Amino acid sequence: MYRPIVIVLLLLLPFYSFTQPKPAETIGQRTLTFKDLTRNRPVVTEVWYPTGDSLKASDRVAGPFRRKHTVRNGRLPSARLPLILLSHGTGGGRLTLEWLAQALAEHGFMVAAVDHWGNTYDNKIPLEFLNPWERPLDISFALTALLEDKEFSAVIDRQRIGATGFSFGGYTVIALAGGVLAYDALVTYHKSTGYKELELPEFPGLSRYLEDSTLLEGIKQARPLKDTRIQAFLALSPALGAGFIDQQQVKEINRPLYIIGAQSDSIAPVETNARHFHKLIAGSEYYEFTGKTGHYVMLNEANDDLKQGAPTYFLDDASVSRVRVHEQVSRLAVHFFNAKLNELPKLKKRQ
Secondary structure, eight states, rough: OOHHHHHHHHHHHHHHHHHHHOSSSOOOEEEEEEEEETTTTTEEEEEEESSSOOOOGGGGOOOBOOOEEEEEOOOOOEEEEEEEEOOOOBBBBBBTTHHHHHHHHEEEEEEEOOOTTTTEETEEOGGGGGGGSSSHHHHHHHHHHHHSSSSHHHEEEEEEEEEEEEEEHHHHHHHHOOEEEOHHHHHHHHTTGGGOOOOGTTSSGGGGEEEEEEEEHHHHHHOOOOTTOEEEEEEESSOOGGGGOGGGGGTOSSSSSEEEETTTTTSOOOOTTTTHHHHHHHEEEEEEEOOOOOHHHGOOBBBBHHHHHHHHHOOOTTOHHHHHHHHHHHHHHHHHHHHHHTOOOOOEEEE
């Protein structure tokens, strides 16, 4: 089912290269510290956007990841732009897919990525690695906060809002699109043939928390997670596919959804995740990287020291170029959101 779509997309890539808008020269970046008082939960949010400001000497700071320098607290754009919300993978953080955020910002989008509290590399809480409802609520809360912020509300095009996410973040955007997880089915899977998928390098031993009473009670009380303000969804190597066994669970997904998987993904295998979601969700689009492309290829490109220090996350098979994978995903993401959020960005002056 997925191969014809892959072939068509590959044939169209040369055409896409002539139709994409001119990249922005500089990218602005801000960190916003929101807090959801109803959940007593911080929602730290990073925002990237095109800016007319120039880089300062203080902006040219080297770090462990390959990235373009950004203008810290740069001036916001003078036009309303489409907004893409970004959800990181389990045990990651709001900066771990900065390559994608920057690529979208270069092409006329604003991008807002959140830290999912308790599920980041520097703040690990077992139940936050398992509960399926807090992450979508984080994204919805960040969207509300941005739309209520005096500065950002003036530059966000409310009619053109999208969402993307990686791994657990891929599930997050599917939930925001209207997918409803069957937790019992997921637990049954992890206790049997899918036990390896829960042995995550980010947090070994998670399986012992599967039936924690606090978690189960929270799942019973969880409210619907669909956010109708979001018009298009891109899921990168989505996880938790085993919790979706019936088309009734995805019947509320009625807006464009694009799924990208990797053939050699051993963390969220495509058979039970990316491909499975695509087959289950009518009208979804699908692209799959072949060969030895694995799960963590979607994380930032690291410098040599970090590759050697954390090879699981940052060192790929010799046949795989992480930079080229990022370039291809960026092209597909830009064109997907352009097409689904009303063609190429039509910048509207502030009202």
